[in-house]
Amino acid sequence: MKRILFNNPTAQRIYDDYIARVNRCVSILSKEDQQELLMEFNSHIYEATHNVSPEDEVEALMNTLDKLGAPEVVLQLTVAHKKVRQATRSFNPKHVVEAIYLNIFNGVGYFIWGMIYLLVLAFGSLAIFKLIAPGHTGFFLKDGHYFVFGYTSHLPDGVTEVLGSWFIVAVIGLMGVFYSLNTVVFRLLKGK
Amino acid sequence: MYYICCMNNEFVQNWFSQVKKGTLSYIILIILDEKEYYGYELVQEIKIHTTLEVAEGTLYPLLNRLKTEGIVDSKWIEQESGIPRKYYTLSKDGRETLTEMKKIWSALGTAIQKIQK
DSSP states (O other), X not given: OOOOOOSSHHHHHHHHHHHHHHHHHHTTSOHHHHHHHHHHHHHHHHHHHTTSOGGGHHHHHHHHHHHHOOHHHHTHHHHHHHHHHHHHHHOOHHHHHHHHHXXXXXXXXXXXXXXXXXXXXXXXXXXXHHHHOTTTEEEEEETTEEEEEEEOSOOOTTEEEOOTTXXXXXXXXXXXXXXXXXXXXXXXXXXX | OHHHHHHXXXXXXXXXXXXXXXXXXXXXXXXXXXXOEEHHHHHHHHHHHSSOOOOHHHHHHHHHHHHHTTSEEEEEEOOTTSOOXXXXXXXXXXXXXXXXXXXXXXXXXXXXXXXXX
8 A cells, every 4th residue: 555645744644643543453354455444544535635735734634534533433343344254254263253352242143153153163173073082972872862962081881872973974964054054144144 | 491492402413313324325326326436536425415414434334335235336446646546336236226215215205295294
């Protein structure tokens, strides 16, 4: 992004400080999203101030920044939404945690979305656990009743695992179901 | 008496804020239906055609949202200054959305006119 150059040093300092604040607010986003938002602010500031004389630069810039608002406030919702989009595209746990953190105040919807995401991760982990510790991972019944679905280090007498290798298929299937559910929840949240 | 006057004023101001919030996207779509605009130019255009004081801080998140919804498209166009402009246009979906919104607005206007008589 090309830096705007002002003739008035005070205007330059005000501009640099504002852009630094925008930079800080968007730093959590992907490089493309950061660039997009920075360029949007920069373009607006340039269009609003490039025709004024050097002695009016400070006033014109202050008016423009005042109307744009504090980046920490005006960017809050945009950054939160862009982070959710990045998280759902990449499915990267770091982005998901950041998205949940940013959206925690946007209602319980995102909390549910985060919980479902954790379930998807948990089912994925169980598939790996079944390969590492097959005797302790599975769908266990004790005396014909449900005992454990998952991993357990404690296996009392009378416990039998009923799914065998099909357990991996079952947890991958559950991952698919919850992933689809998460997509639906995300679409509902996006439509709010 | 003074108390009642201020209470009414506050109510009207709140109501007007809500109306502004609700109609801003409609106004943007009508303006973008004519031609493409870049952000700053769009703000000026809104000011020319309406008496609404639009805070730029509310306009850009709204434009971003309209883009996410697929109602507007945007593209960066390089300028001689080296600082590009982001131009916004109505998408195909946006034009259909605007047609629908115009119908709703018209029906609402007619209904209010009837009630006011």
